Amino acid sequence: MAPDEWKAGLTASARYENIERIASAITAGCPGRADTAQQEAFKLESQAFDVSPTRQDYDQACLAASQPSLPPPEQCPALSHPFHHDPTPGLTIGHYTNCVELDEGITSTVYRSPATAATADLLSPERGYALKLIHHHPPEPHNPTREIKTLQSCSGHATIIPLLETFHDGENHLVLVFPLKPLTLSQLLDAGGPLPDPQVSRITRDVLSALEYIHERGIVHRDLKPSAVLLDGPDGPAYLSDFGTVWHPEFSPPSEPADSKILDIGTGPYRPPDALMGNKSYSTPIDIWSLGVLLSELASLSPHPTPIFSSPPTHEDGSQLGLILSIFRTLGTPTLETWPEAAAFRTSPFGMWRVFEAQEGAFDGVSGTFRELVVGMLKYESGQRLTAKQALEHKCLSHEQK
Incomplete structure (x- = not known):
């Protein structure tokens, strides 16, 4: 071998x-x-x-x-009561103690905190809490106030991460508190594939359920990616999170009306071509495009899943151009027939780019069960993309795959 x-x-x-x-x-x-x-x-x-x-x-x-072993007592003391937690000193943020950093971004830092008797009324204390500490004055389109209002308006939906509370810490940082989830979709994909079809179906349904709910209300997530999908376990349930750059028809400011939205949205290969080409009137179909890219990765037949499009890291020059070329090389350079609405975009995709034919077998790396669904999401013309409601009715998601 x-x-x-x-x-x-x-x-x-x-x-x-x-x-x-x-x-x-x-x-x-x-x-x-x-x-x-x-x-x-x-x-x-x-x-x-x-x-x-x-x-x-x-x-x-x-x-x-997988052999159970007992670490030294100083690393893992015996539990003395149901709210016991590791006494290793961590930060205290508000009434949350022993907060340990999980992740840091440009606009926020996320900490985990174990459940204690003081916080047990918020949530079952099995896993604890995730605290999103907002850095002072995050740049648009990041807006924590809009994120809070949007999450509060979506309270109770089964597959949208619940916002438990908000407060300001001693340094006047705004803090958002969520239930701690043990896994992200990004971590699941990093563990390798291919994933079983039923698992892909369950996770995709949960994300689409969240998108259907917000899209019916005119809300655009704008940053759908694997790390924005939280999981209770490898098989789900899955929860849509990371609403920091959300656009909301009621809560977004007058400076960002529906026909003049910010273009600097999305992450890496999940960014939609609508925004890349300067269409400030984009709407909910951009989330469907991002999900199509994500699903091409989630349903990949490769042991090392990757998105169908590639994008240079954001710190490298030309990352936007690189993604545009990757999309054109894969799907073919768009024409007035395949993307009529683009004739009105600020940056025209016609006549300025090398003409690429659609890549033969471009979707062959996606599980046959989900290939048609991915194709339906990755249409240039936004009006031709499946809606979240239509996608949920697709045969590959209509029941548990056997």
């Missing part, structure tokens, strides 16, 4: 079984780490997968990681 050939034969379900065993071992050895066990298990399994030269080495590495 050629080096690494064994990896192609390792099913996603086998990998998830190992991840679950490792996570259970972490929790058994240290109940205080239960809220991070899933993420730790993903990292350990991914490391075993990446470095093991043979399947036997991989199995042995996973077996070793």
Whole structure:
């Protein structure tokens, strides 16, 4: 067998079984780490997968990681009551103690905090909380006040992350509090694929359910990407989050009316061509485009899923041009017939670009179950893209895949 050939034969379900065993071992050895066990298990399994030269080495590495072990008491003290948490000093933010940084971006820093008796009335304390601390004066289109109002208006929807409370810390930072979820879709994809069709179907349905709800109200998410989809576990449920750049017909300012929206939206390869070409009147179909790109990755047949389009990192010059060329090379350079609305865009896609024919077999890397759905989302003309409601009625999502 050629080096690494064994990896192609390792099913996603086998990998998830190992991840679950490792996570259970972490929790058994240290109940205080239960809220991070899933993420730790993903990292350990991914490391075993990446470095093991043979399947036997991989199995042995996973077996070793799944053996319960009791760490030193100073690392994991015994639980003395149901709200016990790791006493390792962390930040105190408001009435949330032992806050540990999870992620930092340009406009905010996210911390996790264990549930305590003081905060237990907000949520079942099994996992704890995620605190999004907003940096002072984030630039548009980032707007935490609009994010808060939008989330409050969507309160109660099953697949939109609930906002538990907001407050200002001692340095007058605005803090948004959410239930802590153990996994993001980005982490799930990083663990490798291909993913089973039923799993892809469940996650996609949950995201589309959230989009259908906000789109019916004229709300545009504007930054749909794998890290904006939170998961309770590898099979879901999934929750749409990260509403920091949302456009809302009621809560957006008069300086950003429906026909003159900000163009600097989206992330990497998930950015829609409408905004790339200067269409300030874009609307809910841009979220469908972003989901189509995301679904091309989620339903990828590759052991290392990637989006159907590529985009240079945002810090590199020409990232926008690189993405436009990737889209044109894949779908073919648009014409007045395939993208009539673009004739009115600020930047015309006609006549200024090299003409590429649509790439033969461009969607062959997507599971056949979801290929038609992805194609229906990735139409140049926004009015030809499936709506969230139409996508939910597609045969691949209408029932559990067998």
